[in-house]
Amino acid sequence: MEVVWLVVVFLVIIISLNGVECKRVKSRRRALDDEYYYSAISCRAHSASIVDYGGVGDGKTLNTNAFQQAINHLSQYGSDGSQLFVPAGKWLTGTFNLTSHFTLFLHKDAVLLASQDIKSWPVVDPLPSYGHGRDAAGGRYISLIFGTNLTDVVVTGENGTIDGQGAVWWQQFHSKKLKYTRPYLIEIMHSDSIQISNLTFLNSPSWNLHPVYTSNIFMQAITILAPVTSPNTDGINPDSCTNTRLEDIYIVSGDDCVAVKSGWDEYGISYGMPTKHLIIRRLTCISPYSAAIALGSEMSGGIQDVRAEDITAINTESAVRIKTGVGRGGYVKDIYVKGMSLHTMKWVFWITGNYGSHADTHYDPNALPEIKGINYRDIVAENVSMAARLEGISGDTFTGICISNATIGLAKKAKKYPWTCSEVEGVTSGVVPPPCNLLPDKGADKPAACDFPEESLAIDNLELKRCSYMMSYF
Ligand SMILES: *[C@@H]1O[C@H](CO)[C@@H](O)[C@H](O)[C@H]1NC(C)=O
Numbered sequence: 001m002e003v004v005w006l007v008v009v010f011l012v013i014i015i016s017l018n019g020v021e022c023k024r025v026k027s028r029r030r031a032l033d034d035e036y037y038y039s040a041i042s043c044r045a046h047s048a049s050i051v052d053y054g055g056v057g058d059g060k061t062l063n064t065n066a067f068q069q070a071i072n073h074l075s076q077y078g079s080d081g082s083q084l085f086v087p088a089g090k091w092l093t094g095t096f097n098l099t100s101h102f103t104l105f106l107h108k109d110a111v112l113l114a115s116q117d118i119k120s121w122p123v124v125d126p127l128p129s130y131g132h133g134r135d136a137a138g139g140r141y142i143s144l145i146f147g148t149n150l151t152d153v154v155v156t157g158e159n160g161t162i163d164g165q166g167a168v169w170w171q172q173f174h175s176k177k178l179k180y181t182r183p184y185l186i187e188i189m190h191s192d193s194i195q196i197s198n199l200t201f202l203n204s205p206s207w208n209l210h211p212v213y214t215s216n217i218f219m220q221a222i223t224i225l226a227p228v229t230s231p232n233t234d235g236i237n238p239d240s241c242t243n244t245r246l247e248d249i250y251i252v253s254g255d256d257c258v259a260v261k262s263g264w265d266e267y268g269i270s271y272g273m274p275t276k277h278l279i280i281r282r283l284t285c286i287s288p289y290s291a292a293i294a295l296g297s298e299m300s301g302g303i304q305d306v307r308a309e310d311i312t313a314i315n316t317e318s319a320v321r322i323k324t325g326v327g328r329g330g331y332v333k334d335i336y337v338k339g340m341s342l343h344t345m346k347w348v349f350w351i352t353g354n355y356g357s358h359a360d361t362h363y364d365p366n367a368l369p370e371i372k373g374i375n376y377r378d379i380v381a382e383n384v385s386m387a388a389r390l391e392g393i394s395g396d397t398f399t400g401i402c403i404s405n406a407t408i409g410l411a412k413k414a415k416k417y418p419w420t421c422s423e424v425e426g427v428t429s430g431v432v433p434p435p436c437n438l439l440p441d442k443g444a445d446k447p448a449a450c451d452f453p454e455e456s457l458a459i460d461n462l463e464l465k466r467c468s469y470m471m472s473y474f
């Protein structure tokens, strides 16, 4: 009897010891599970979760106030910096504003859902370099995530999702009911040192990511998806920005995958802020009605020093397209493109000098754009309808166009003449099918190199830090 009792006590002790051991292991596991690591331009001293501010990730509760209160509260930490964690869940929200020295971090299963209640979106002024909204003459609905006059902002995650639920906006656009210009998913204005990385953006009401009047921008590992028929769902629009680096970007959309801009007609000319020093690397684009990379059409502040490398386009209308026109003014110069793999395309080289689409009727008909120094090399294309459609402006020849080492496989139903050129001037070498007379072949002994710059840009020397967010239970 006593022996049996002893054995029972012994067993109980062993079991409870095991229990302790289990618990200890478990709590260590928990800590591990709830620590998140990411790379960023700066790490932050202070952390909070959206849940701490009353956020509810049920897909129904509106979290606009939770986001804005969290960010307003965290902004007190100033240059020590702060980060806001968004856990797994569906977080319905209206628009909110970012602050400086701040990181918004999305868990991999976190989805921000943009409110579809159009009435609740505040309206802000048109951009000074545009003078007007693009969908309607007046103001613009503020972007879902907005920031102005900021420094050092990171929006990142583990490929978490920001879903613009844009269908209601597309309907309003098609039925011409919009009173103001549609919002973007993220707009950052007048700012410096911005990172957007490791996120997926879905169904934006209009453009997806719009840095404007901003410098030192780094975007990496971004997926952008929208129906290929959705209106103006441009992927990334660097607009009057300096030092921008876009890397590892995958975009399926209804408009240009990357659209480089710098203001519209007389407004862009007088604002006078170019987009320059832009790197685009490892971009994959699917956009049957638009370009992989567009320069313009709003380019009135100028576009200079764009370096595009390793571009893949599948079922996309054109590759790197320049869009401009009389009245735009400004310039597009020192453009370098190296390494493109293109599958199913209407025009590999497309330059349009009569794009039209004016802000208003007050544009200056003498404001002619200067287009020069446009370099393309190392290109393989297949199933192409026309190799090139290059149209300058009468009295304003587009010069210094250089194309080398390009093999363009034409489609079975290709157009009869693969090249059409007017008011353009330049050279080629090693281009198949043979180019138009305005772009003579320099031959194998004196090849047109269309050299890509060798010196790196400052934005390439960013040092990313290893940062973490630790879930706290207090
Ligand atoms: C994005 O995620 C990948 C894979 O986890 C990681 O290697 C990379 O450093 C991340 N980039 C940034 C800028 O967060």
Ligand SMILES: *[C@@H]1O[C@H](CO)[C@@H](O)[C@H](O)[C@H]1NC(C)=O
Binding pocket: 068, 096, 097, 122, 124, 146, 148
């Ligand atoms: C966000 O910023 C815009 C533009 O500065 C401003 O109009 C708006 O009131 C701000 N929203 C909040 C909630 O502070």
Ligand SMILES: *[C@@H]1O[C@H](CO)[C@@H](O)[C@H](O)[C@H]1NC(C)=O
Binding pocket: 148, 149, 190
């Ligand atoms: C933001 O910066 C711009 C350009 O420097 C300036 O014109 C504007 O007044 C600033 N806005 C605020 C709210 O500080």
Ligand SMILES: *[C@@H]1O[C@H](CO)[C@@H](O)[C@H](O)[C@H]1NC(C)=O
Binding pocket: 159, 200, 221, 223
């Ligand atoms: C991120 O998510 C998107 C959408 O689900 C997916 O297509 C993409 O492959 C993911 N990217 C990575 C790096 O996991």
Ligand SMILES: *[C@@H]1O[C@H](CO)[C@@H](O)[C@H](O)[C@H]1NC(C)=O
Binding pocket: 339, 340, 377, 378, 379, 380, 405
């Ligand atoms: C020509 O382009 C192809 C495809 O991009 C590339 O593999 C090859 O190295 C290029 N040739 C030269 C001489 O640069």
Ligand SMILES: *[C@@H]1O[C@H](CO)[C@@H](O)[C@H](O)[C@H]1NC(C)=O
Binding pocket: 344, 345, 383, 385, 411
């Ligand atoms: C070639 O392009 C046409 C459209 O111009 C498309 O219908 C067809 O599927 C493409 N073929 C291949 C093999 O990709």
